[in-house]
Amino acid sequence: MLSTRRKPFPIGGSKGVTLPGGMKVSDEVSIAASDRLLLMDTTGELSEDRLLQFFMESVEPAFQRWLESRKQSGTFKPMEAEEAAKTKPGTVAIPPGFLPGPLIYDVTCPRCGGRFGWDVAAGGNRLYCLYCGMPIELIL
Numbered sequence: 808m809l810s811t812r813r814k815p816f817p818i819g820g821s822k823g824v825t826l827p828g829g830m831k832v833s834d835e836v837s838i839a840a841s842d843r844l845l846l847m848d849t850t851g852e853l854s855e856d857r858l859l860q861f862f863m864e865s866v867e868p869a870f871q872r873w874l875e876s877r878k879q880s881g882t883f884k885p886m887e888a889e890e891a892a893k894t895k896p897g898t899v900a901i902p903p904g905f906l907p908g909p910l911i912y913d914v915t916c917p918r919c920g921g922r923f924g925w926d927v928a929a930g931g932n933r934l935y936c937l938y939c940g941m942p943i944e945l946i947l
């Protein structure tokens with residue numbers, strides 16, 4: 808798996824993006840895309856129709872859910888949204904007597920141990936770990 812950031816370049820009426828050199832890329836690739844996301848089978852093994860079906864059934868709905876949670880939390884950046892969606896939510900108890908003010912709780916992820924501040928007033932008690940994407944429900 809890899810992630811990278813590239814600058815698209817104009818090529819004819821389209822735009823090109825170079826693929827990382829380490830990837831296996833066949834003579835022909837298949838692509839499925841929305842106006843924002845792109846899924847490419849660089850082996851070209853899957854037909855573009857099959858890929859589009861998978862894209863519409865699995866990728867786009869998961870992406871929309873993930874994007875929605877991200878908007879709710881403000882700073883949500885999971886690396887494994889798909890995995891998170893399949894994971895049963897963990898729970899974290901807020902210590903009693905925690906004084907209200909800005910309701911920022913110090914949350915420690917039960918899966919990866921990542922620590923981050925969580926604003927309950929802004930984001931509610933359902934969140935995703937900022938590091939591993941695990942769904943977490945705060946017990947308030």
Ligand SMILES: [Zn+2]
Binds near residue numbers: 916918919921940941
């Ligand atoms: Zn985590």
